[in-house]
Amino acid sequence: MGSGLALVVGASGGVGAAVLDQLRAAARFGRVHGVSRAVDGLDITDEASVAALAARLSDGPPLELVFVATGVLHDGFEPERSFKALEAAHLRRDFEVNALGPALLARHLIPLLPRDRRALFVALSARVGSIGDNRLGGWHSYRASKAALNMILKTLAVELARTHPQAVVAGLHPGTVDTDLSKPFQRGVTPETLFTPEQSATHLLAVLDGLQPADSGGVFAWDGARVPE
Structure with missing residues (x-):
């Protein structure tokens, strides 16, 4: 892609480590x-x-890729099955990690992106963060925090189009990956749709290769399909 720096944030996690290695x-x-x-x-x-x-x-060298592979789903809180399970602490934690964190990274790292060449700021999102695709309900904190992330990415894309015309800002849905984040929720997932971190990283990097400035602001699944907003 380029001769500058690629930064993976969350590089000790399953997907992040695999992306870093590849x-x-x-x-x-x-x-x-x-x-x-x-x-x-x-x-x-x-x-x-x-x-x-x-x-x-x-x-250091120009920052040409920021890949944010951080995120939280359970880790002390179970995804809510009903609005009756909503808790302020759960909502706050999910928003801090899934939305606030990537926003702060954008605030401080985007100024390091070059303006005269292709550069990418991408973050792991989730299909369940899609408002248009929400047909099951539940998982309020996680869904809402990922929807907030998607809006942050969209807004960043609008702004960067004015100053960094070759830049791409995008969310990435990795599918169901066999990591600690998804372990409690893998029942019913077929073997062909449960990816290893290495498989997921391969898919996501292929998606990045195909993204163009016109795609900036979107969320894209592991197979390149655009996730509904």
Whole structure:
């Protein structure tokens, strides 16, 4: 894709680690770097932590890809089956990790993107964050936080189209991936639709290869199909 820097945020997770490995193996960029809470202490919900990351990167090569592979689904809270299970703490936690974190990353990292060439800011989203595709209800906190993320990405795309005409901002739906995030929810998932992290990374990087500036602001599934808004 380019000769600059590719940054994977959440590089110690299943999908993030696989994306990092494949980017390095493919030599798509001049340099590939991964960061995470587990390895670097990065807290994407803390603005000082994100700003410090941006400061460390500001003297390096141009930032041509930001791949945000962070997210939370359960981890102390079970997805709600009904509005009766709504809790402020659950909503707050999901919004902080799934929407606030990527927004802060955009705030501090997008200024490092080049304006004269292709650059990408992408984040893992989810099909259940689609308002138009919601036919089952439930999972209020997760759905709403991913819908908020999708709106943030859309708004970023509108703004960047004015200043970075070759940039692409997008959400990525990885499908059901065999990681800790999906473990409790894999019942009923057929083997052919349960991906390893490596399979998911391969799919998502192929999607990135095909995205054009006209696609900016959309959310795309692992097979390249656009997810309804």
